[in-house]
Amino acid sequence: MKLIDIGEVSEKAGVPASTLRYYDEIGLISSVGRSGLRRQFLPEVLLQLTLISMGKSAGFSLDDIARMFGQNGKPELSRPELHKRANELDQQIRKLTALRDTIRHTAECSAPSHMECPTFQRIVTLASRKQQKIAKRPTRKKRPLDRPGRTATKSGYC
Amino acid sequence: MKLIDIGEVSEKAGVPASTLRYYDEIGLISSVGRSGLRRQFLPEVLLQLTLISMGKSAGFSLDDIARMFGQNGKPELSRPELHKRANELDQQIRKLTALRDTIRHTAECSAPSHMECPTFQRIVTLASRKQQKIAKRPTRKKRPLDRPGRTATKSGYC
DNA sequence: GCTTGACCTCAAGTTGACTTAAAGTCGTAC
DNA sequence: GTACGACTTTAAGTCAACTTGAGGTCAAGC
Secondary structure (H helix, E strand, C coil): CCCEEHHHHHHHHCCCHHHHHHHHHCCCCCCCEEECCEEEECCCHHHHHHHHHHHHHCCCCHHHHHHHCCCCCCCCCCHHHHHHHHHHHHHHHHHHHHHHHHHHHHHHCCCCCHHHCHHHHHHHHHHHHHHHCCCCCCCCCCCCCCCCCCCCCCCCCC | CCCEEHHHHHHHHCCCHHHHHHHHHHCCCCCCEEECCEEEECCCHHHHHHHHHHHHHCCCCHHHHHHHCCCCCCCCCCHHHHHHHHHHHHHHHHHHHHHHHHHHHHHHCCCCCHHHCHHHHHHHHHHHHHHHCCCCCCCCCCCCCCCCCCCCCCCCCC
16 A cells, blocks of 8 residues: 655645644544654545545535544434535535526626516525525526526516 | 625624624625614615635635625636636535545445445545546446346445 | 755634624614 | 614724744755
8 A cells, every 4th residue: 555645645636734734633534654854644544635625625624524524434414414414515506506597697787787677586596595495495497597588578688 | 785794694694793894804895884883785785695604614714705706796816717716625525525425336336345345436436536536537328326127236335 | 964855733714794891972762 | 852773984803714933844956
């Protein structure tokens, strides 16, 4: 089993060595030895760092991440707890999708203030409504949010 | 135009009044008047707060959020910059989707350590690979990531 | 043997986003 | 007219996640 030292990990993962030291210190990753003073890691640490990066971009705390993928290799969280996390992620993905659509829309929309734009309002309120009730919403014919077709709107912007 | 005061905004948006004051102070939202000492807001502040919440859960800073949806109603960012933001969000959505699948998988997989599980590794590395090259990847028949069908894996876990 | 560069430790500093505390000010109900 | 409760201001405190700085150590190349 080949060990890689901190410099290489840092370079391959694109994570500063100081951060790796910090992660090691808090037990999020763990070095398996030293060569001289240099920390050495198992190759799988790269996979862990990918997970950490994904977790962070989802807004999880390092603590949460550690609990989800314990450095021993087994999650500390129970199966239902993990599923709960996954479902929360689903929620968040919907939020981000709405935000993306909103941003694309504001980039294109000619309304003087997007707050006045009905399409804009629709995307946002629709997204926030989804937060509350997921289960039973009437399935409708979808059309792309940022190009709402030919239906004229009151303001005429979109 | 009906004004709503800070208490009501706080309650309706589920945001502490102290936070609203803070947002007001840094110019992320703006109160339009006072009744006595109480800040009063236009109803559209609720929409703004929804946007702020979405932006935050995407990891944007309050500064970024302000720049994307300026309180005047017009974004400070240029069209291409907005599209760039939207594309970054697309990236992030993919990341979160991979993370969700990974979590669901670790919840179900029986491997003693998920680091050893080939399915796990596949989800994660696939996700991180997507970060680099988006444009030209060969389109393949998809199958759901966490139930990889009948193909036996080396370890036999998944 | 000496220098160099990449690491080390430990403590302290930084940043963003708030929260809390203390002391004050209104409008309303009694 | 006074007590109450919901607000106000300002300054200071908190928290996570790092980063920085100072001073030290080690292996390799000259």
